Amino acid sequence: MIREGFRDFVNRTLTLQCDSRIEKFSLKCHIHEDREMAYVAPWIRNAVEHGITEMDISIKPHFEPGELLANIKTHREVSLSREFFTSKTLVKLTLGTRFTLEKLPPDVSLLALKSLFIDSIHFQYEDLCYVLLPGYPVLEDLVVRHKDYEALPCRISSQTIKRISVHYDCEFEIGSISSMAFDVPSLVSLDYSDCALPEYITVNLESLVEARLDLRCTKNVWIPDVWGLFYGIRNVETLHLTPNSVDVISQCLRDGIPLPVFNNLVNLSCGSKNKRSWKLLPYLLEQCPKLQTLIIQNLIGYTGDFYIPMHQVKFNNLEMDGYTTDVDIPLNQVKVLHILCYRGTAQELKRLKSLLRGRNCVELVRVEIAQGVGVDDGKILQTLGVSVSSKCKTEVEIF
Numbered sequence: 091m092i093r094e095g096f097r098d099f100v101n102r103t104l105t106l107q108c109d110s111r112i113e114k115f116s117l118k119c120h121i122h123e124d125r126e127m128a129y130v131a132p133w134i135r136n137a138v139e140h141g142i143t144e145m146d147i148s149i150k151p152h153f154e155p156g157e158l159l160a161n162i163k164t165h166r167e168v169s170l171s172r173e174f175f176t177s178k179t180l181v182k183l184t185l186g187t188r189f190t191l192e193k194l195p196p197d198v199s200l201l202a203l204k205s206l207f208i209d210s211i212h213f214q215y216e217d218l219c220y221v222l223l224p225g226y227p228v229l230e231d232l233v234v235r236h237k238d239y240e241a242l243p244c245r246i247s248s249q250t251i252k253r254i255s256v257h258y259d260c261e262f263e264i265g266s267i268s269s270m271a272f273d274v275p276s277l278v279s280l281d282y283s284d285c286a287l288p289e290y291i292t293v294n295l296e297s298l299v300e301a302r303l304d305l306r307c308t309k310n311v312w313i314p315d316v317w318g319l320f321y322g323i324r325n326v327e328t329l330h331l332t333p334n335s336v337d338v339i340s341q342c343l344r345d346g347i348p349l350p351v352f353n354n355l356v357n358l359s360c361g362s363k364n365k366r367s368w369k370l371l372p373y374l375l376e377q378c379p380k381l382q383t384l385i386i387q388n389l390i391g392y393t394g395d396f397y398i399p400m401h402q403v404k405f406n407n408l409e410m411d412g413y414t415t416d417v418d419i420p421l422n423q424v425k426v427l428h429i430l431c432y433r434g435t436a437q438e439l440k441r442l443k444s445l446l447r448g449r450n451c452v453e454l455v456r457v458e459i460a461q462g463v464g465v466d467d468g469k470i471l472q473t474l475g476v477s478v479s480s481k482c483k484t485e486v487e488i489f
Contacts, residue, residue: 092119092126104136112140118148121189127168135171142177143202146184148209167192175225178202186210193217198225205231219243226250236260245292247273255281272322280323286314286338293322302330305338314338317347324350328357333387336362340370352378361387361430375424384424388431389438425453432457432470439470446478456485 096119115137121127130149137145149168169192181202186209194217203226213222223229229248233255246254251274270284271292278297283304288311301323305316316338323329329352331339339349340362355378362368375381427446432438446452455478457470470486478484 092121092129097129100133104133104140107140110140112137112142114144114146115142116146118146119150121149121151124167131169131171135173138171138173138177138180141179143179144182145180148184148186149189150187151189172197175200181205183207184209190214191217194221196221198222200226201228203229205229207233207235209235210237213243216243216245219245219247223248234258244269245271245273247271248276249274250276252276253279256284257281258284270319286311286316288313289315290318290322293318295322296325298323298326300328300330301326302332303335304332305335307334307338307341313345314342315347316342317350321350324352325354326352327354329355329359331358331360333361333363336360336370337364339374343370343373349374349377353380356380357383357385359385359387379423381423383426383428385428385430389429389441423451425451427452427455429455429457432459433463434459434470450479450481452478452482454483454485456487459486459488461488 100117115134117130117133119130121130127149134145134147151168168189172195175195175198177200179202180200182205183200183203184207186207188210190212191214193214198221206226206229208218218234223232223246226248227250229250230252232246232248232251232253234243234246235255235257237257237259246256254272254274254277268287269289269291270287271290272280273292273294275294275296277295278299280295280298280301280303282302284306285308286305303319305314307314343349358374358378358381360371360374375384429442432442442457446455471484
């Protein structure tokens with residue numbers, strides 16, 4: 091509830107600004123009744139009229155227990171003034187949280203906006219994709235986060251955006267969302283976290299340099315197909331795959347969905363929580379012919395012997411059927427090997443030695459030990475010295 095004392099304070103503060111320009115405006119409030127928006131809307135309009143450049147609006151409607159998920163699309167509609175969507179000075183905008191934005195005016199035009207952060211807002215009629223984003227002609231940074239809220243947009247299209255972070259955590263809505271599209275030819279950096287979907291219809295990311303993918307399997311998608319997504323990012327130079335993403339790739343390979351070749355990839359970070367997904371590492375590295383730096387997020391689950399159940403998936407230009415066994419990790423081109431979350435167990439040490447055996451091309455091995463873990467770093471260095479060539483530099487760091 092917006093208390094009277096708070097209302098008086100905000101009104102008095104804005105009045106004292108007179109004709110002075112407001113650089114930054116931050117408003118965080120809880121709305122218990124729809125009529126309380128009658129206080130909030132004029133405050134926002136007043137800030138816009140003062141030539142605001144940076145605005146952070148967090149309006150959190152009150153929901154009764156159990157009401158949120160059941161009425162997420164219909165409760166607490168919020169209307170913002172036309173002036174808000176036609177500001178000529180606004181450069182950075184943060185907008186949230188957990189409300190439905192009324193239909194946008196058709197003439198949305200924030201000519202100076204370069205940074206947009208959207209946190210759990212439901213847009214009607216796909217307004218975010220087809221009305222809001224087209225109204226930002228110089229937008230460079232976009233962050234969209236939804237937790238327990240409908241994951242929209244399903245399509246992001248822009249000619250100017252350079253950095254995108256999309257985090258969707260709303261599995262109960264996945265059944266109504268069958269695809270995702272990225273048409274962002276100027277994008278340089280992508281951070282995408284979502285359930286793996288049945289289809290990625292358009293992925294136009296021709297300028298992409300770095301990507302971080304956190305794709306999760308869900309019971310609501312029987313057979314995910316990430317081919318379109320990975321084909322769209324195939325020219326990336328740096329790729330970070332969470333253990334969840336590695337599990338998704340493993341499932342796709344078992345379903346006969348291959349990965350493209352990453353001809354420009356030089357830095358790869360990956361890991362897995364289970365032995366099954368570790369088994370695709372040789373195939374993944376074969377798809378990265380120019381790889382120079384390999385970061386393994388942990389050695390738990392890693393084993394020196396692999397099989398890859400890739401029914402009718404092409405591997406080294408050969409048609410594979412059934413299983414392959416004792417596949418070695420192709421580190422012939424890797425110069426830097428970086429091990430994270432090392433715990434110093436005898437099993438990990440054995441696996442690390444196995445991984446490095448005969449790798450004369452490796453120039454640097456860096457092992458990061460989690461803080462608080464009792465590990466004899468001298469013993470690790472001694473073991474690494476035996477396992478690698480004399481030209482290889484070894485580092486052990488505690489984080």
